[in-house]
Amino acid sequence: MTCHETANIVSAYFDESSSAQERKAAQLHLDSCSACSAALADSQAVGAHLRQWQDEAVPQWQRIPEQLHSKRRVQKPRFSFWGQWAPLAAAFMLALAVMFNVQVDLNSDGFSVAFGQSGGMSPDAVAAQLAQFEQAQRQAQAQTLQALSASIEERQVNSNARLLETVIEQLGDSTSRSIEQVMAYFEAQRQEDLQLMEASYQRLVDSDFQTVQSMQQLANYVQYQGGSLQ
């Protein structure tokens, strides 16, 4: 036995939002329809069985979404990427400027950047100072060489004279020719020694000159680097 109203009757029973009028109408139908009464009884039994469900405890889980975690931990940056790094970059450049004693000179040609104590000197002034230094070095070395040569020559002459006297005393009857030969030999030795000494000093002077040239190259390099910053 079936009834086309059963679904509505049973649903009305389960629907708490049903009006009093709907409930009364359903009850009137149930009083006269055994099919719907049986269906309702079965449905009530099912409902009662389902309602025996006992709520289970919620297992441990992450209640706060990652988005909310991020919101708490990380404040939204106020500035852009460059805005964040600009103060750090400025501080770094300032530290470099202090470390290398950077000097900025503003003149009619624009501005120039120089490093170190020589800051502010023009390249020409640096070259002129180096040339003066080279000239002074050369003069001082020439004077030193001349004085040294004279000293050595004088000492060698004296030494040769004492040697000659000793030889004459030892030989006694030596002929004047033999003496002249000995004197010629000593003179040749003296000249050879002087040449060797002059060659050594010249190498020393050349070495100093190379040092000056290296300084000149270094100065040119610094001027080039400074110029590239201008």
Add this chain to the structure above:
Amino acid sequence: MSFNDQDAALIADALDGSARAWERLVKRYEGQVYNFSLRLTGNSSDALDLMQEVFIGVYRNLHRFRGDSKFSTWLFRIAHNKAVDMSRRKPSFMPISSLGGAEQSEEEVLEHYTDESVQENPQAMLSEIQHNAQIMAVLGCLSWEQRLIIELKVFQSSTFDEIAEMQDISANTAKTRFYTALKLLKKQMEHSHDLS
């Protein structure tokens, strides 16, 4: 302050970025949502996944809640949609044959539960879970659409109009589906009783 007012205050604070308010709001409803999910999915692992998706959905849409309805009604509308999404995404979601935690071992059943009540009385908790498992086994005879209607009507006390709106069907169709589901459950209960 009424329950709804407390909800409203917590929602406002959560929208301002208060994690504490959000956590309190979740704690008020997580039990309902978890058990809703458990009855639908039939196992605690999928239930946890569904519950998390529900609350993520609630969090993302919280600014859209205008208070026109109760927060719980709005929340279970999201829960319904997430359950539908999950059933479509996971073809094996709510398989009838595997439903029923009674088939799980005691260790498997209890391994997901770490709260103090379980630690204090694991046998009572196990009995409770196995009793619920029998209910889930009965529910396992239903399609997910029928199970959703039973869930919303019997456990959430939703009206047929609300169910009709959620499932985009008429109220009469919702009533017919509900009654059909009740008949299937009756048969399943008799079958289970005969087996036991």
